[in-house]
Amino acid sequence: MECMKEGLKLLISRSDKEQNEFEKYNNMLVLSRIRLISLANIFLSIFWAYMDWTIINNGADHIYSVTLISMHAISVVISAMFLIFYRWVICKEDNKNSRIISIASKVYVFLYILFGAACSINSQRYTGNIYSYIILVLIAAIVFTLKPSVMLFDFVVNHIIFLIGIGILCNDLNLLLAKLVNSTVLAGAAFLIGFIFYRHRMTEFFYRKKLRENEENFKKLFYANPYPVFITRQKDGKIIEANKRAYKLMGVEAGNLDSFNGINDYIKNDSRVALEQELKEHSSTFNRIIEYDFNGKRKWVTANYEIIDYHDEKCILTGIMDITEIRKAEEELSHYASIDSLTGIMNRRMGLKKLEELLEESKEEFLEFVLCFLDINNLKFVNDTYGHSEGDRYIQTLCSMIKNKLDEEDIFFRVGGDEFIIVFSRKNNCQAENIWNKIKKQFDENNIQKEFPYNIMASHGLFYFCTGMDIDLGHIIEKADKMMYEEKQRLKKEHQTKHSPASDGIF
Known part of the structure; x- marks a missing residue:
């Protein structure tokens, strides 16, 4: 009934x-x-x-x-x-x-x-x-x-x-x-x-x-969507449907998907495995930042993924928003926020951050480095005598000479004014001193050639650090700074001995 x-x-x-x-x-x-x-x-x-x-x-x-x-x-x-x-x-x-x-x-x-x-x-x-x-x-x-x-x-x-x-x-x-x-x-x-x-x-x-x-x-919503949307087979990542925006983003002609590989092949950062795992556990994931490389065109997107049944197959519905330009702007802003505008090397904020990361790393594995505190000599004399533009040129030239002698893993940043820090990564005092001597030799060669109406000079102080030492970053810099100051005073006395007292201002 x-x-x-x-x-x-x-x-x-x-x-x-x-x-x-x-x-x-x-x-x-x-x-x-x-x-x-x-x-x-x-x-x-x-x-x-x-x-x-x-x-x-x-x-x-x-x-x-x-x-x-x-x-x-x-x-x-x-x-x-x-x-x-x-x-x-x-x-x-x-x-x-x-x-x-x-x-x-x-x-x-x-x-x-x-x-x-x-x-x-x-x-x-x-x-x-x-x-x-x-x-x-x-x-x-x-x-x-x-x-x-x-x-x-x-x-x-x-x-x-x-x-x-x-x-x-x-x-x-x-x-x-x-x-x-x-x-x-x-x-x-x-x-x-x-x-x-x-x-x-x-x-x-x-x-x-x-x-x-x-x-x-x-289908109406799919094809009328103002953002790129496509459907891929879950088993092989093959794209089986895409709207006009998606075709444009991927750089292929409408309807020409046969030559297009599985979408997973175009994910360039390490999020692919994490993405597949999350979809397996939750059947969907939203607002993921993914980097794609479509035939040489690098694209950053915000992507939403959801597993759906489409034509009796398990598929992934993907909706993305191209944020490549936003990402480029962020990277550019990040670059300017971490780079010293005059010298092109890291600024104080980024340099100290890198040093903190290095110290944290030393807590988990053996690590050694030499911190070199550097001060440019006679910069005030150059500024007062030849103008600040020449002083800037002096700083830029000195930094360029130093960068040429450093390894890729070394850290070099401007503390402020005429003070700089070099971190010779994974090196001891002897190795660091050898590198500094090469830098100093380059200074001397340039001075002999008389390219500038003044000598390029700098004072330095070294402090060696290795895993197990009970010292913080502030004290490391302080000790290197003290060593630099002692060398500066010694060079000043040597210069006074050779020249008249009127030339004291060059230091």
Whole structure:
């Protein structure tokens, strides 16, 4: 009863337009099944002829034999006529043909059940069985599922005809009652089965319709999206759908995805493994910063990923926003925020940050370095005598000479004014002093060439650090600064010994 209630509720809840749409679909489905039954009936006509001949030779009643042969002949003729009708009707798709199909389906199903009733009534003359009626009623309920009101009419009318015919030809009252009860129960069960099939077919129809509508809406949103969107197969990363913005971002022509590899091949940073793992665990991930390289075009994007079912495959829906220009601007700002504008080397903030990172690293593994505190000599003299622009040139030249002698892993930054720090990474005092001597030698060679009207000079102080030393960054710099100051004072005294006291200002 609950099934009947749900089925009736489903029928009532649909509008006339939806009901007509489903009926048109259902009638075409029934029509195609009638075609299959008609073909089967024509192919079995030889078998029917053989069976009729066998029954007649076994001494069947004349009326029974004539009726049986006539019914089989009529069924073959009707099947052939229907096949001709079917070929004609499928070539046209207008409202008038829809009504013709509906009428033809209803008439055929009614006659189909009637044929079963007539066969079983005729069988009372020879075998007394009602199998034909029962079988065809069940086939009609399962295969030719029409509107419940139509099926109810067909079953009731044909069952009344069947009961009347059986009542006339069956002389055994007990056997008659058994046939009436059994056939009525089976007819009722057949109607219930037909009703259930009809309800499921209607549910499936509207479910598929909803899926198609959702897919159409999805496609509209997908292709109209102002941001790049594409769909990739989860198993191999192959792009199977992309909107215009995505084509433009990837630098390929619309529709030309066959030559485009799996999207994972274009992820250039180490986030690919993490991305796949997160999708595996959560089926989606949002606002990820990903770097892509599309055929040499580097792109930074903010990406959202979600696993979806698309065309019966597990796929990844990806929506991205190109932030390449924003990223470039950030990198440029970061560069300017960490670089000294005059010398092009790191500024104090970035240099001290690198030193702090180096000290943290030394807590986990053995590490040694030499910090060199550097002060440019006679910079004030150059500024006062030749102007600040020449002083800037002096600083730039000295920094360029130093950079040429440093390794890639070394750190070199400006503390401020005429003070600089060099960190000779993974070197001891002796190695650091050797490098400083090479730098100083370059100063001397330049001074000999008299490229500038003044000498390029600098004082330095070294402090060696290695893992295990209990000292902080401030004290390291302080000790190197003290060593630098001592050297500066020594050089000043040496210079005073060789020159007049009036030249003190050059230091």
